[in-house]
Amino acid sequence: MANQLDLYDNTSLELSRQVTKAYSTSFYTASKLFAPPVREAIWAVYGFVRLADEIVDTFDHIDQEAQLDRFSADFAEAMQQGLSLNPLLHAFQRTVKAYNIPDAYIQAFLDSMRLDLHKKDYTSEEETAAYIYGSADVVGLMCLTIFCHGDSALFEQLEAPARRLGSAFQKVNFLRDLKTDSLDLGRTYFSAVVGKSLDVNLKKQLEADIRQDFAAASQGVACLPRSSRLAVKVAFEYYKTLLVAIERTSPEQLLNERIRVSNLRKTVILLRCYLFHLLKRT
Numbered sequence: 286m287a288n289q290l291d292l293y294d295n296t297s298l299e300l301s302r303q304v305t306k307a308y309s310t311s312f313y314t315a316s317k318l319f320a321p322p323v324r325e326a327i328w329a330v331y332g333f334v335r336l337a338d339e340i341v342d343t344f345d346h347i348d349q350e351a352q353l354d355r356f357s358a359d360f361a362e363a364m365q366q367g368l369s370l371n372p373l374l375h376a377f378q379r380t381v382k383a384y385n386i387p388d389a390y391i392q393a394f395l396d397s398m399r400l401d402l403h404k405k406d407y408t409s410e411e412e413t414a415a416y417i418y419g420s421a422d423v424v425g426l427m428c429l430t431i432f433c434h435g436d437s438a439l440f441e442q443l444e445a446p447a448r449r450l451g452s453a454f455q456k457v458n459f460l461r462d463l464k465t466d467s468l469d470l471g472r473t474y475f476s477a478v479v480g481k482s483l484d485v486n487l488k489k490q491l492e493a494d495i496r497q498d499f500a501a502a503s504q505g506v507a508c509l510p511r512s513s514r515l516a517v518k519v520a521f522e523y524y525k526t527l528l529v530a531i532e533r534t535s536p537e538q539l540l541n542e543r544i545r546v547s548n549l550r551k552t553v554i555l556l557r558c559y560l561f562h563l564l565k566r567t
Contacts, residue, residue, distance in 0.1 A: 294379065297372035298325055301332035304373065308335050311551060315519040318559075320512035326380045326431045327516075333360075333377035334394065334424055341401040342470065350402050357395050364388075384431045390423040405471050406479045413476045417455050418448075425451030432513040439510075446505020450521065453498035457524050460491065460531050463539045483536040492532050499525055515562045522554045 305328045306313040316327050340353050356374075363369035363378040380386070397419030407413045429447040433440040459466065459474045463483070466472045473479050477487060499521075506514065506521050523546060530544050538544075546554075 293372075293375070297376040297379075298329065300372045301325075301328040301376045304328075304335055305331045311523060311546075312520070314551070314555065315516045315523070318516035318519060323431055323512050324516075326384060327428060329373075329376040329380040330424070330427050330431070332373040336373050337395065337398045341398050350399075353395070353398060353402065360391070380431070384434060386427050386430050390427050390430075393419040393423045401472070406473050407476050408479050409476050413474055416474060417452050421451040421455035422448040423451075425454075428513075432510055432517075439508075443505045443508060446502045446508075449498045450502035450505065450517075453495050453502060454520075454524050456491070456495045456498065457528050457531065460488075460495075460539060461527060461544050464541060464543060467540065483539070485536060488536050488539075492528065495528055499528075515558060518562070519555055519558045522558060523551060526550060526554060 302313075302325075305316060309331075312331065316324055316331075319327060337353065337356060340349055340356060344352060359369060359371055360374050360378065363371075363374045364381065367378070367382075369375040369378060381388075381391070397416050400416060400419075407416060425447045426444065429440060429443055433443070466474065475491060477490065481487070502521070506517055509517055527544065527546050530546060531539070534544055
């Protein structure tokens with residue numbers, strides 16, 4: 286019986302890995318730089334977050350609110366039973382318990398997903414900040430909980446930088462996905478853009494704000510445990526490079542195409558970070 290349960294645990298984790306690889310090759314490549322236990326936990330978090338995101342962004346041919354409610358209830362039951370027939374939820378609940386990830390983070394994330402079902406415009410900085418906290422910051426805090434693995438002093442030291450990094454990543458996503466969010470989904474996350482067109486000056490203001498988030502996050506990245514530092518550094522540099530590409534793109538282009546970083550550039554980032562990691566062995 287125990288062997289069969291282990292098989293299901295491992296199969297569930299393998300599905301989380303496959304979902305990570307299928308939905309984000311860049312993130313998957315970076316995730317392989319984590320130490321093995323950390324890597325597996327991060328795949329489980331990604332599988333959970335990705336499935337919830339797909340419910341609210343992609344599955345528009347069904348009752349999305351009912352599906353999200355069912356997803357949330359299934360997760361609660363998985364936490365209670367220690368088992369889910371949804372392999373992604375099963376892998377995630379095991380990770381939550383193994384690393385003591387606070388339920389408040391998970392519920393804040395699900396609350397932001399529910400906002401995506403109904404709310405289209407974020408008309409104040411407070412509304413935008415609240416959405417970013419639930420959709421991105423808490424995901425970063427889930428990951429930080431895994432990275433620190435019980436070291437509460439280190440977690441407290443890195444909590445604020447982790448939140449700023451999550452915010453930076455999400456705001457870059459907002460600019461990168463402006464076409465899809467605005468034209469396809471009808472959402473405007475930046476309160477400064479609601480009711481206006483994105484002009485050059487407004488775009489520069491948003492970019493400057495993101496750069497402040499990156500600057501605040503950078504020292505936190507440097508202080509991460511070695512088991513997670515390289516992977517996070519690669520993601521950090523990738524997103525900064527994506528921001529540079531966005532800065533070089535006109536507002537009109539952002540509304541017509543999704544800006545990307547070339548595979549060659551991603552490889553250069555990875556190699557540069559890896560070599561620096563080898564040289565700095567502490």
